[in-house]
Amino acid sequence: MLWTFQKADRAALVRYSRGLLIFTLLYNIAEGCIAIGSGIVAGSIALVGFGLDSFIEVFAAGILLWSFGRLISGEEGQEGTGRKLEAAIGVTFFILAAYVTAEALFILIGGSEPEESPVGIGLAAASLLIMPVLGLSKRSCARRLRIPALEAESLETIICAYLSFTLLLGLVLNAAWGLWWADPTAALAMVPYILKEGWEAWRGEDDD
Numbered sequence: 746m747l748w749t750f751q752k753a754d755r756a757a758l759v760r761y762s763r764g765l766l767i768f769t770l771l772y773n774i775a776e777g778c779i780a781i782g783s784g785i786v787a788g789s790i791a792l793v794g795f796g797l798d799s800f801i802e803v804f805a806a807g808i809l810l811w812s813f814g815r816l817i818s819g820e821e822g823q824e825g826t827g828r829k830l831e832a833a834i835g836v837t838f839f840i841l842a843a844y845v846t847a848e849a850l851f852i853l854i855g856g857s858e859p860e861e862s863p864v865g866i867g868l869a870a871a872s873l874l875i876m877p878v879l880g881l882s883k884r885s886c887a888r889r890l891r892i893p894a895l896e897a898e899s900l901e902t903i904i905c906a907y908l909s910f911t912l913l914l915g916l917v918l919n920a921a922w923g924l925w926w927a928d929p930t931a932a933l934a935m936v937p938y939i940l941k942e943g944w945e946a947w948r949g950e951d952d953d
Contacts, residue, residue, distance in 0.1 A: 766883070770810065784865065791932065795909075799905075839943045881903070
């Protein structure tokens with residue numbers, strides 16, 4: 746795995762980082778379409794919300810990929826560009842937190858009970874396997890290349906892994922025992938963490 750490979754030269758690391766962003770973009774487009782489609786069929790707001798989160802990640806990866814050359818070239822204005830990207834990614838965290846909160850409260854108050862979704866369960870399981878590896882790989886690249894904006898974007902991917910877990914848990918509990926409230930409750934528990942990461946990205950704060 747990338748984070749254990751310590752001697753990659755900078756050019757190879759840059760190519761790998763760009764490849765990770767392209768994969769993030771393509772995977773999340775597919776994930777978003779499948780999640781929204783299956784969510785509409787099953788009447789699952791949680792799945793639809795998960796799909797919308799995927800397109801927020803598409804936005805974050807897209808703006809970073811668009812400016813990636815400038816960020817790694819060392820040209821004048823690199824720091825300012827990086828801060829603007831971090832701030833934009835921070836905004837996507839806030840949007841995500843607002844949507845998750847509204848979605849979860851709507852489900853809990855309305856008592857809407859979604860149908861079973863085998864497609865949704867499979868998608869959530871796949872994302873739970875893929876997103877931690879992808880997020881940690883991008884985070885390692887970001888720290889070694891010293892690109893804070895890439896690290897902020899990698900946190901969004903890692904958050905997707907947590908959301909995949911809560912989605913999977915909710916879908917499985919609903920399918921097996923009819924516990925429809927499990928998913929929105931778990932999603933609400935994620936909101937403070939999402940807001941924390943959004944604030945740090947907005948302020949440009951490091952975890953270290």
